[in-house]
Amino acid sequence: MISNANDLTxxxxxxxxxxxxxIEELTASELERLAEHSRFVARSAVRTIERDMEEATGKMRELLVKAWLRPFIVGLSLWIGICAGSWATMRWLAGSVQDRIETRDRTDLxxxxxxxxLAEIEExxxxxxLREVNGQRYVTLPAGTPVVTAFVVDGRPYLELSRE
Structure with missing residues (x-):
């Protein structure tokens, strides 16, 4: 019996x-199959996450461009408007000053x-x-003219003009 017990043991x-x-081989093969399935699920999840991140990044870029583009365009428009208005105002002022300078030069001439x-006329x-005093017209002669006149004013003889 002892040998039987040893044989049995x-x-x-x-x-x-x-x-x-x-059991170890089945477990190893099952673990390998589970690992392969887990890798497949993980790769699919990573691809989905990457695709979703690309979409979200694209939408975020679009939003950022729109968020910065509108104020940029408004600011640029204001800047151009201010520059153009300043330029036009300076051109108008320069033209106005030039016109006044030319007018003054013509007036001086x-x-x-x-x-x-006047100097030529006097000469x-x-x-x-000719003078008019109290509605009467007179001719004034130079001082020292030897003419018999009706009267003398300021040292100058006066002649009365007829109304005919």
């Missing part, structure tokens, strides 16, 4: 060892021409002038 031990190896004309009329 040995057979049981071998059988247990064989079942244990079989006219005054100088008028003074020359060509020998100091004879």
């Amino acid at each position: 040995e057979r049981l031990r071998k059988r247990l060892e064989s079942e244990r190896r079989e 006219q005054i100088a021409s008028g003074r020359e004309m 060509t009329t020998w100091g004879v002038g």
